[in-house]
Amino acid sequence: MVEWITTDGLTDYEEALAFMENRVAGIINGAAAECVWLLEHPPLYTSGTSAKAVDLVDPNRFPVYDARRGGEYTYHGPGQRVVYVMLDVGKRGRDVRKFVKDLEYWIIATLDTFNVKGEIRDGRVGVWVQRHDKPLQADGSVAEDKIAALGIRLRKWVSFHGLSINVEPDLTHFDGIVPCGIRDHGVTSLVDLGLPVSMADLDVALKSCFDAQFD
Numbered sequence: 001m002v003e004w005i006t007t008d009g010l011t012d013y014e015e016a017l018a019f020m021e022n023r024v025a026g027i028i029n030g031a032a033a034e035c036v037w038l039l040e041h042p043p044l045y046t047s048g049t050s051a052k053a054v055d056l057v058d059p060n061r062f063p064v065y066d067a068r069r070g071g072e073y074t075y076h077g078p079g080q081r082v083v084y085v086m087l088d089v090g091k092r093g094r095d096v097r098k099f100v101k102d103l104e105y106w107i108i109a110t111l112d113t114f115n116v117k118g119e120i121r122d123g124r125v126g127v128w129v130q131r132h133d134k135p136l137q138a139d140g141s142v143a144e145d146k147i148a149a150l151g152i153r154l155r156k157w158v159s160f161h162g163l164s165i166n167v168e169p170d171l172t173h174f175d176g177i178v179p180c181g182i183r184d185h186g187v188t189s190l191v192d193l194g195l196p197v198s199m200a201d202l203d204v205a206l207k208s209c210f211d212a213q214f215d
Helices: 013-028 096-112 171-176 199-214
Strands: 003-010 035-040 044-047 064-066 073-076 080-086 119-121 124-131 143-155 158-166
Touching: 013 035, 013 064, 013 080, 013 158, 035 199, 073 080, 073 171, 080 199, 096 119, 096 124, 096 143, 096 158, 096 199
Parallel strands: 003 035, 044 064
Antiparallel strands: 035 080, 044 073, 080 158, 119 124, 124 143, 143 158
């Protein structure tokens, strides 16, 4: 049984790390249930294990945390739904690549409930949307913006960290980094795409699409 927790307001990043550490330890020793935690953070940047210093464009803009998860630099802040997944990957086949794909497909299914077509691109982590309302790229291809990011860490086959979906964050806050090390594409949100979606709407969609990937 997976426990769902929704925290209102803005959650301190270090407090979130401490909660995940404790919960993962409990799952490993059988004292706690798996958990999906929905929250928002104050404005901050996090670096993953593949982060490059050159991609931190403005190191003084917001606090920067070493997340010790996979991936590069990312932004968290108000208006972005952060989803921390503390799940037993061991009992789900011990296939890390499949687990990451399941997270991606969960995001895509969630976006589809709002008629947003999320897509995966080789060599670009996260979920992307085509922007036919923007000029074509230099190579003539359709512009694409990132709407969701993900990065996980495993301890004894239990996951922590997770994913984030942009509902209505201040998109200029992403200017202080090169999100996930990708310079040639932008960032978007559900509201930026013209959809009046609330955080509560997204939470309902996340919950309704979860079992299809992780049951």
